Amino acid sequence: MHLDKKRKEIITGLLFLGALVFAGLDSCLYSVRIDATSSGMFTISDVSRNLFKDITDQVRITYFFTSKLADTNPVYGQIEDILRAYADSSHGRIKLAVVDPVKENREREVEEYGIRQFPVGRQTSEEDLSLINNASSGILIQYLDRHRVIPRVQSTDTLEYDLSSFIRSLVSNRSKKIGYLVDAPEFDYQTFSNLVTKPLQGYMDFTEIHKDNDVPQTLDALVIFGGTGFTDFDLYPIDQYIMRGGRVIFSADPVKIINQPQIGIFGTSVENAPLFSLLKTYGVTVSPEVILEHPDLALQIGNGFRYNYCFNTYQDFVSKDNPITSRMRPITFFWASPLAISPPSGEKAETLVSTSHLAAAMKEMNGQGFRLDPATASLNYQRLASDHKQSYPLVAALSGIFPSSFKDKQIPTKEGVKKDWAKTEPASTPTRLIVIGDSEIFSPQYVSQVSPGNGGFLINCLDWLTNDEDLLSIRNRAAQDTLMAKIQDPDARKTAVTVIIIINLVALPILVIGIGVLSFLLRRRTKKSER
């Protein structure tokens, strides 16, 4: 009987253990993941997940990260979280390694891959600040013998987009070919290269196109910075590039800005430039006016001056339906001109960005140009806005079939230059254009100083033009909003933190232990009285 009981215990025990092992294996195979954060911090989008299907060999992601940086900003932890989410969701197709280059003696590798090293101040105590020299936070993505580098990551805003687009270009082994044509005398090529072309190398390869040369049809997209100095002869290859399916961003306005210390900021009208006739054929008229935005949106310059001619535009004034703008950070406009959009049949047009409803537009007075000095900006705004204020379109996205500006016209010629152009295509194949009424919006000297969002806007536009709309649906992750920094005043903050520490470290434990002592005394009293 006793033996039977023992045997029964052993059998049920073994069965129970077997069931546990089975349940353990089963849970590993069929696990469900729930991201409890409302922002989906640990979840990557379906677009990124779909990328994994195309990966045949393992993608290796190395996050070169100086671990001391974690004390300076919690965003670095979130960067690692997103990278882990990639590795976790990829079913082994993506392998992640987090490497401290100093601790693991891999500083040379960091340098070789062009991962930027930077100094960071670290608060070691309330008074002391130590400096971390040569800190790194860069990502290396490797696939087969190819690699892409994100030289410096300091925010999670566009990280998923950057990673997914780089992984896609690595796996497909094809980068987009983007041409850019500059008609702006002060264009800062070095800054443009540092800000745009170098970081995107491998995903988008930029080539400068000179106006005397043809526009190669092999380009995936063309960006034109300015263009008011272009003649019909210069514009013809651009028009024909579009007619053969080419995709173009026009960033131009009919007010030429002259910014000189002696005469201040002055604008002259160039509304008769052939470029604007070309754009009119495509359905967009750029008015020879300068926008003045409400002071709340205007850029602050100098001693609190609001310069109404340069302004930011936020989510409220952009198209929420178009992927270019639905995930956009604030962008800054500089002496922008309003657009009038009237698409011909066969074409679809959409206003992507507008001013607020409180904006005003300044016209040229009697052919004497525009006075755009900071001192008069506010007065000019008040004067014009009291007369008429409205929302003005600033960026238009056009798609469909476009008529040629040179249809039924002679092919333009230039003295001394012989071109072997084929016959004029009168209408385009289905294609896409973007027109921005601001020639300075991507101007490197402004973008680098005041508006980091403009660079992202350019990339979004290029992605839309080159059809990567699915990538554009990856939303931005605005993590900075959740910092524990509600109280900004340092004194009030210090007091609040002290009170919080006292509550949690002293008051609460003492209260618990006090209750214990009290209940002990009460019990002792009860026992005594019982005796």
Next chain:
Amino acid sequence: MISRLKAIMRKELKSYFNSPIAYIVTGVFLSAMAVLYFFFSGDIATRFADLRGYFSYIPWVFILIIPAVTMRSWAEEQRSGTDEVLLTLPFREAELVIGKFIAAFLLLGLMLVLTVVVPVSLSALGTFEFGQILGQYLGVLFYGGACLTVGLFVSALTKNQIISFLATALILFLLVAVNFLNAFITFPSAVASAVNWLSFRYHFEPLGKGLIELKDLFFFVIMGAFFLFLNVKILVIKKWR
């Protein structure tokens, strides 16, 4: 069965709260967590409004807190000889084990409820995400539950409370830190995965940041069931003796 469980649970809870142990352990737990979070995690202003930093200390703090909760459970019964009385009463061994576990779990729950003061007081400085915090507490409950079962099992092996405390702390430390082996030794990937799978901290890490993975919850349930099962078997063997 429920009424028998209730009776054991009530007896256990009484023994926790009639001795200073529950109050002292809770007070020490709250203080230790506050010290670690407020003084060892950098400036609050540079942190996000979440309790990730706070919960990251849980596995380490539990190494000392859980043994303090469970060390008495069986060891004290054995020292005072009440275990023999218990085993002769009309209770099944499993009911005794589960009853003690539920009582310890309720004490742990109470300790965790008191930590809610941390996000409530910190909400003056930032906006916390309710869902994330809820997920994190859920994770801590599963994790703590599994740790308690380890403590109860060890307590059933000895009649000395100090040995019970130290042995539980050691086992918990090993279970928490076992995956650090992977940082020092390059195992074949299957072994490395097995080492990770065994680690309590490895499974707690996602839960501690608000990422609920069913496999991690299952891991703690399985571990808990395993140690409770061993605990029951210890009692059965004692009964046979």
